[in-house]
Amino acid sequence: MTEGQLLDIARQGVWTMVVISAPVLLVGLAVGLVISVIQAVTQLQESTLTFVPKALAMFIALVIFLPFMINTLSDYWRMLLNRMMAGG
Numbered sequence: 001m002t003e004g005q006l007l008d009i010a011r012q013g014v015w016t017m018v019v020i021s022a023p024v025l026l027v028g029l030a031v032g033l034v035i036s037v038i039q040a041v042t043q044l045q046e047s048t049l050t051f052v053p054k055a056l057a058m059f060i061a062l063v064i065f066l067p068f069m070i071n072t073l074s075d076y077w078r079m080l081l082n083r084m085m086a087g088g
Contacts, residue, residue: 005083009080009083012076012079013076016072016073016076019072020069020072020073023061023065023068023069024058024061024062024065027057027058027060027061028054028057028058028061031053031054031057031058032050032054035049035050035053035054036050
């Protein structure tokens with residue numbers, strides 16, 4: 001394998017990681033933003049008010065997006081194994 005091929009595999013691996021983690025992280029970001037706005041409006045500063053809804057929303061997002069995440073990771077592994085079997 002050449003250096004260019006290894007860099008391409010590493011680039012695709014990082015991109016796959018970003019794509020897999022993005023849905024859950026974006027849900028956490030959105031819920032955190034909504035909770036922060038509610039806290040700012042009501043002047044209620046309770047730490048569990050932020051943590052519990054965000055954790056619950058991220059868990060639900062993980063359950064919903066898990067098939068997509070597994071499929072994306074499987075596609076990456078298939079591509080990686082095909083390159084190794086082809087010899088580069």
